[in-house]
Amino acid sequence: MDHALVRSEGVSETLTASPSASGTTSWARFEALYRSSRDDVYAYAFTLLRDAAAAEDVTALAFERAYRRRRTFDSRRGEERGWLFGIARNAALDELRRRRRVAALAGEPSRAADASEAVSEDDEGEVALRRTAVQTALAMLPAREREIVALKFHAGLSNAELARVLGVSESNAGTLLYRTMEKLRKACNATA
Amino acid sequence: MRLLDYDEPIDPEIAAVLDAIDATLSGEPVDAQYADTAEIALLLSAERPAVGPEFAQSIDERVARRFAPAPASVPVGPRRRWWSSQFWEATGALAAAIGLIVAIVVIAGGGQGSPSMSSASSAAGSGAGSSGAPSGPPTRSSSKAQPALVPPNGSSATPTLQPPTTGRKVVQSAQLDLAAAPSRMDDVAQQVYNVIGALGGIVENSTVTQTGGPAGYADFQLSVPSASLGQAMSRLSSLNYAQVVSRTDSSQDITDQYGAAQRSLADARALRTSLLKQLASAITTEQVASLQAQIHDAEASISSDQATLNRLNHQVGFSQLSVEINARSAPAPAVHGSGGFGIGQAAHDAGRVLTVAAGVVLIALAVLSPLALLAALAWWVGSTVRRRRREQALDAA
Numbered sequence: 001m002d003h004a005l006v007r008s009e010g011v012s013e014t015l016t017a018s019p020s021a022s023g024t025t026s027w028a029r030f031e032a033l034y035r036s037s038r039d040d041v042y043a044y045a046f047t048l049l050r051d052a053a054a055a056e057d058v059t060a061l062a063f064e065r066a067y068r069r070r071r072t073f074d075s076r077r078g079e080e081r082g083w084l085f086g087i088a089r090n091a092a093l094d095e096l097r098r099r100r101r102v103a104a105l106a107g108e109p110s111r112a113a114d115a116s117e118a119v120s121e122d123d124e125g126e127v128a129l130r131r132t133a134v135q136t137a138l139a140m141l142p143a144r145e146r147e148i149v150a151l152k153f154h155a156g157l158s159n160a161e162l163a164r165v166l167g168v169s170e171s172n173a174g175t176l177l178y179r180t181m182e183k184l185r186k187a188c189n190a191t192a
Numbered sequence: 193m194r195l196l197d198y199d200e201p202i203d204p205e206i207a208a209v210l211d212a213i214d215a216t217l218s219g220e221p222v223d224a225q226y227a228d229t230a231e232i233a234l235l236l237s238a239e240r241p242a243v244g245p246e247f248a249q250s251i252d253e254r255v256a257r258r259f260a261p262a263p264a265s266v267p268v269g270p271r272r273r274w275w276s277s278q279f280w281e282a283t284g285a286l287a288a289a290i291g292l293i294v295a296i297v298v299i300a301g302g303g304q305g306s307p308s309m310s311s312a313s314s315a316a317g318s319g320a321g322s323s324g325a326p327s328g329p330p331t332r333s334s335s336k337a338q339p340a341l342v343p344p345n346g347s348s349a350t351p352t353l354q355p356p357t358t359g360r361k362v363v364q365s366a367q368l369d370l371a372a373a374p375s376r377m378d379d380v381a382q383q384v385y386n387v388i389g390a391l392g393g394i395v396e397n398s399t400v401t402q403t404g405g406p407a408g409y410a411d412f413q414l415s416v417p418s419a420s421l422g423q424a425m426s427r428l429s430s431l432n433y434a435q436v437v438s439r440t441d442s443s444q445d446i447t448d449q450y451g452a453a454q455r456s457l458a459d460a461r462a463l464r465t466s467l468l469k470q471l472a473s474a475i476t477t478e479q480v481a482s483l484q485a486q487i488h489d490a491e492a493s494i495s496s497d498q499a500t501l502n503r504l505n506h507q508v509g510f511s512q513l514s515v516e517i518n519a520r521s522a523p524a525p526a527v528h529g530s531g532g533f534g535i536g537q538a539a540h541d542a543g544r545v546l547t548v549a550a551g552v553v554l555i556a557l558a559v560l561s562p563l564a565l566l567a568a569l570a571w572w573v574g575s576t577v578r579r580r581r582r583e584q585a586l587d588a589a
Contacts, residue, residue, distance in 0.1 A: 027258070031255075034255055038243065038248075038251065039242070039243050042241065042243045042247075043240045043241045043242075043243075046241040047241060052241075052244070055241070056244075056247045056251075059243075059247075059251065060250075060251050060254065063251065063255060063259075064254075064259045067255075067258065067259055068259075090582065093582035093583070093585050093586055094582065094585075096582075096585040096586060096588075096589045097581060097582065097585040099589075100585055100588060100589075130231065130235060131235055131238070131239075134232055134235040134236060134239065135239060138236065138239065142587075142589075143586050143587070143589035144586050144587060147586065149236055152213075153217070153233065153236040153237045153239075153240065154236075154237075154239070154240040154241065156217075158214075159210060159214075169200070171200050171201065171202040172200075174202050174206060174207070174210050175202065175203075175206055177210065177213070178206040178209050178210060181209065181213065181229055181232065181233075184232050184236075185228050185229060185232055188228075188232060189228070
């Protein structure tokens with residue numbers, strides 16, 4: 001899957017403004033990474049944190065950190081997207097830590113509730129029920145498994161990239177994804 | 193929860209499900225047995241949150257500015273950044289420079305001073321008969337470090353030690369060890385002769401040996417007026433083609449010994465005068481013979497005391513100076529006034545600089561290595577703790 005083409009197509013064209021002479025190459029690479037990954041990083045952060053404002057903060061922080069550290073990227077250790085999502089994951093987990101220190105969030109926005117309103121207008125019948133069931137099951141997942149869904153289906157990472165971001169082997173990442181999917185499938189069937 | 197880190201063969205059933213998921217996301221058909229999984233995958237993909245237009249515009253602008261502060265906050269940003277980066281960089285550079293200078297001073301200062309210049313003085317106790325080796329009275333000696341080979345000009349600046357002589361009889365002596373190139377042994381020896389002749393001194397004994405090879409030796413036993421000893425030492429320390437290896441100044445207070453000799457002479461003279469008077473009034477032959485024998489002894493005593501006084505006066509008036517010149521393989525500096533700087537000296541200085549630089553690097557490594565190790569350990573512990581806390585936050589969410 002070519003994420004650069006499939007994902008994040010709505011990035012503003014204002015970014016094509018010519019960069020300064022120094023660091024042109026690194027800036028161009030960062031710009032391309034931003035173009036291909038902005039929406040993916042946001043989607044991952046939102047799914048994990050379930051908070052739009054926090055997801056925006058984490059997305060902005062992740063790209064700023066990636067920009068500052070862009071010269072430390074080592075292509076021998078993996079693709080740039082994996083490196084970027086590693087930074088985004090650290091930022092998101094820092095946000096979770098901050099939440100723990102402050103207080104448990106009350107009244108987190110419920111994706112299932114939000115979605116149900118849209119479903120009622122746009123979808124009908126069986127599809128709407130299945131969609132609601134998936135939303136409900138996703139909302140019930142623990143954060144660690146919700147993160148896997150976010151990385152795989154919302155950020156569009158391959159299994160290898162998933163493994164690198166999580167810091168596990170590829171077979172382990174695949175097993176984690178399989179278990180999560182099984183849990184979702186059973187939850188959806190139980191709801192149905 | 194951190195799972196297994198090592199890669200192991202994945203279960204075929206799991207691999208088939210994962211392939212079905214990837215195929216679904218790529219828009220390819222999947223086997224009917226994976227229909228549920230494919231449907232869930234599609235529904236999950238459809239649930240992908242979208243970026244709001246306001247945030248999209250905001251972050252696009254930030255990226256376009258390369259995350260520079262917004263124009264309104266520009267005056268504050270650079271100043272804080274200066275304090276947080278340039279200030280500490282400058283402080284670190286200053287500390288490093290001070291450390292470097294201290295290290296150079298320590299190393300350069302610690303590598304000198306093998307030969308020494310020493311001075312010794314001794315005072316003969318009253319009644320000490322021998323004028324040779326000092327005996328009985330307190331003896332003190334001191335030494336201080338001096339550069340290995342003192343350039344002639346530099347050495348001449350060292351003043352000759354002068355004991356206080358107000359009313360005292362002091363015997364002074366000195367020893368000077370020089371080094372010169374074998375080919376310059378004659379030149380240096382001739383300069384020694386010239387200096388001693390100009391100051392009214394005496395060359396009591398001299399030996400100059402030249403082999404035509406790298407060896408060579410010269411030794412001078414000199415006697416110079418004590419008033420000119422300082423000048424003689426100064427000039428001999430500044431000879432062309434010679435370098436001072438060491439110098440020794442000695443002094444011995446013989447005031448008591450001198451006074452004893454004077455009293456003995458006066459007593460002997462008084463005795464002879466008395467005997468002469470008795471001789472004039474002597475009547476018998478025996479009396480005359482006895483008195484003449486006593487007068488003879490008294491005159492012998494007078495002669496002996498007078499000789500002692502003369503010798504002491506000579507010792508006080510003329511100082512013994514021993515000069516020894518040894519050949520050394522390294523050429524001595526050139527003639528005075530030419531700056532004394534040549535290729536050899538430059539090579540020597542360059543070697544010294546390199547040695548000092550290597551020492552500084554070694555000391556810096558010795559200091560920095562443990563610090564770097566501690567910093568690496570602290571970094572590792574910090575990153576491990578941080579990673580663990582992040583994972584805990586994920587589990588607790």
